[in-house]
Amino acid sequence: MERSGTTMKSPSRTGEPVGVLHYAELALATLSVATTALVYGELFATKGHLVPLLAATAGAAVLATVTALLRRRTPTTVAVAVVGFVVVAVYAVLTPTLRHGIPTLDTLDTLRTGVLRGWARILSVGLPADVSGELLITPALILFTAAFVAVSVSLRTRSLLGPLAAPVLSLVAALLLTASRAGDELMLTGVLLPVLLLLVLIRAVRLDQTDIVTGTDGDSAARGTAGRTLFGLPVVVIVTVVGVVLSQAVPLATGSNRFDPRDVVSVPVEVEDTLTPLATLKSQLQEKKPRELFTVRVDGNPLGGRLDRVRTAALDTYDGALWTSSDQFLVAGHTLAPDPGLTPTARVALHVEIKQLDHPYLPAVGRPERVTAHGIGFSDDSGVLAADARTRPGLSYDVVGAVRPRDSAARLALPRLTPDTKRYTTVPPELPAELSRAAVEITGGADEPYAKLVALEKRLRSSPYSLSARPGHSLDALRRLFDDKQHKTAVGYAEQYAAAFVVLARSQGFPARVATGYVLRPGERKGSTYTVRSTDAYAWAEVAMTGYGWMAFDPTDPTRKPTDKSDPKKPDRAGGQNPAASDNRATDQGTIPNIPVAGGGRSAMDWALIVLGILLALVIVVPTLIALEKWRRRRGRRTGPPSRQIVGAWRTSTDRLMETGMPVPRSLTALEVAGRAEHRLGETAAPVAVLAPLVTEAVFSPAEPALEAVAQAWQADAALRSALRRDRGAAATVVAWFDPRPLIAGSRQDRRSRKALKKLQGG
Incomplete structure (x- = not known):
């Protein structure tokens, strides 16, 4: 309240928002943050993250709206936000606990x-990760904070672009946390960009209308409002279309050059240093007392009974002396990242029980997609599982691997040459001439890529096998296999032949690697369980082929003795894979098990959940809270000394005027407000003229008003309510209860008026 001669400044001032526009602005601010929740679909294996994250976003929007409507100061607002996040985290994110x-x-x-x-934890877990409370807390905190800040800035400030900062920062954080996963930029851009643009447009229009209401440059604001609307909507459409197109043509936030924080954090699953598994092959094969390493139970009849081996390690780096692995292992969830180059025709389910293993690599088949063990490592690059020395003893787990064996369509398969597989084509710069010449001679008669690989395979399989050959797979050892002078006496075993195949294939531009593992021998099978011993160690080659993932090639024939003549028609060893087989009995296994696609792809259900969360928060919860707050205020205004109650009646009446859309600037006196109300509403506003002199006298009179004046003031307010109900109808009266303008306009002024009354009464 202020003195101005014999006039009284109105205890109400106009609200900044305009009902419908402000609801739209709050909805868009919240929706812009909720949209960034979709980015985390690339982090988690299923869509189970959506409901907790959307609940955190909606909860933050509700709390920010309530604290802004009540005009709570910063310390109180921060305290409400902290307590609110704890409650949301406990009951929406950590429900299973x-x-x-x-x-x-x-x-x-x-x-x-x-x-x-x-x-x-997010940066150290293998992707896609399981939906767990520990991993959800960080995204939930980011979204909660962003939504709270965006709504608070929208309600408390006049900054045009201020509400955009929090959603944009939330998006940046999401992209950083999910950097190693390729997302759907088209859908994200097509949704987030128009939401942000519409938010700016609606906010600009609303601020213009606020200028009209408060009389701040009203004429120019009135002219600009329509112009902004008519010009802004086409601009939103055009910019959205251009942005969507550019997101595909120039994907700035994607691609192999995108920064990934995982590149600068330590690898959480540290496997012990070990000699390359390829170098230990001979020592295992020559053990006089073979050790039992693990057992493998095969569920069903995968691959038509042709499953003959399990892979443990994949060796991708060769320096001319040793084949080693450059794998880095992250903590694996139950669902593992699929191979983008593999179109599986079957899935193999194994149950593995580890007895003893001297190396960290765990048995699996094909590309692992599911695993039940906890705390083991997974390399997304190679598809290899690993465990440290403390975890391996007694380890038992189930693993499902996706496979596509070589079939009749393999002859048309092409090498998968992508930025991710380019490193699998490198060879040592000092490659001997014998190896280069052999690669050209062997593959020269074949036209198709697959035929070249088969030619390499057949040539090496025709070579004699003997464990008496010197160990090692250096370039010199491989050169001896193709030395014309030593060709008749040169022998080797799986170590040399697998290494030679990969080197020759790489020299011809194929992405290839050495695979090590163990043979599943029919003689060691009891029921559906194989016992695998150290003497079952084996090595072969794998080449990245489109649609087949890492296609296996077996360049070793252990049944070919040094004295055998080359015979390409000689059958393969027992349990071996026939490279020339063209039938694919794996396709007779029936329907492939329904395993969820990793990465949390976005669907109509995602958008339905977002819309549901926004509607619940902004269409049901917020209006209900607004109505309850109005009811609380009006009850509170009927308490206290007579002067305070009369001012309370005036406050309530001016609230009703603002609900009709009538501006009530604080610069007007009570009598001037009554005059404007009569001009705008006619006879309906007559009770305001009765109430104006009463509130003027209550404020400026040194004595407290009589109780009869209090009753008269509230009777005038009741008469105004009845008149407005008759004039506008029941529906408009109900809608008025949910109009936020009186709350936003009156909260701060209520506090100022109470302070002014105390000063006047104290004086």
Whole structure:
């Protein structure tokens, strides 16, 4: 309240928002943050992350709206935000840790570790990750903070672009946390860009209308409002279309050059240093007392009974002396990242029990897609599983691998030459002339890529096999296999032949690697379980082929003795894979098990959940809270001394005027407000003229008003309510209860008026 001669400044001032536009602005601000939740679909294996993250976003929007409507100061707002996040995290994110709806010590511990180290856990887990509370806390905190800030800035400031900062930063954080996963930029751009543009447009129009209401440059604002709307909508459409097109042509946030924080963090699953598995092959094969390493139970009849081996390691780096692995292992969830170059025709389910293994690599078949073990490592590059020395003894796990064996269509398959597989084509710069010449001679008669690989395979399989050959797979050892002077006496075993195949294939531009593992021998099978011993160690070659993933080639024939003559029609060793086989009995296995696609792809259900969350938060919860707050205020205004109650009646009446769309600037006196109300509403506003002198006298009179004046003031307010109901109808009266303008306009002025009354009464 202010003195101005014999006039009284109105205790109400106009609100900044305009009902429908402000609801739209809040909805778009919240939706812009909720849209970034979709980016985390590339982090998690299933869509189970959506509901908790959308709940965090909606909860933050509701809390920010309430604190802004109540005009709480910064310390109170921050405290409400902190408590609100804890409640949302406990009951929306950490629900599985609750016991009968009550938080447990596990709940609090997961919340603490998630807030403090959740981001590090995300950067150290294998993708796609399981949907767990510890991993959800960080995204939930980011979205909660972004939504709270965006809504608060929208309600509390006049900055045109201010509400955009939080959604954009939320998007940047999401892209950083999911950097190693390729997302759907087209859909993300097509949704987020128009939402942000519409948010700016609606905010600009609303601020123009605020200028009209408050009389700040009203004429120019009125002219600009229509212009902004008519010009802004086409601009939104045009910019959205251009942005979507550019997101495909120039994907700035994607591609192999995109920064990934995982490149600068330590690898969480450290496997012990070990000699390359290829170099230990001979020592294992020559053990006099073979050790039992593990057992493998094969579920069903995969690959038509042709499953004959399990892979443990994939060796991709060759320096001319040793084949080694450059794999880095992240903690694996239950669902593992698929191979983008593999179109599986079958899936093989194994149950593995480890007895003893001298190396960290774990048995699997094809490309692992599911695993039940906890705490083991997974290399997304190679598809290899690993465990440290403490985890391996007694380890038991189930693993499902996707496979596509060589079939009749393989002859048309092409090498998968992508930036990710380019490193698999490198050879040592000092490659001997014998190897280069042999590669050209062997593959020269074949036209198709697959035929060249088969030619290499057949040539090496025709070579004699003997464990008496000197160990090692250096370039010199491989050169001896193709030395014309030593060709008749040169012998080798799987170590040399697998290494030679990969080197020759790479010299011809094929992405190839050496695979090591173990043979599943029919003689060691009991029921559906194989016992694998150290003497079952083996090595072969794998080439990345489009549609087939890492296609296996077996360049070793252990049955060919040094005295045997070359016979390409000689049958393969028992349990071996016939490279010339053209039938694909794996396709007779029936329907491929329904395994969820990793990466949380976006579908109509995703958008339905987003829309549902926004509607629940902004169409149901927020209006209900607004109505409850109005009811609380009007009750509170009927308490206290007579002067305060009369001012309360005036406040309530001016609230009703603002609900009709009538501006009530604080620069007007009570009598001037009454005059404007009569001019705008006619006889309906007559009770305001009765109430104006009463509130003027209550404020400026040194004595407290009589109780009869209090009753008269509230009777005038009731008369105004009845008149407005008759004039506007029941529906408009109900809608008025959910109009936020009186709350936003009156909260701060209520506090100022109470302080002014105390000063006047104290004086």
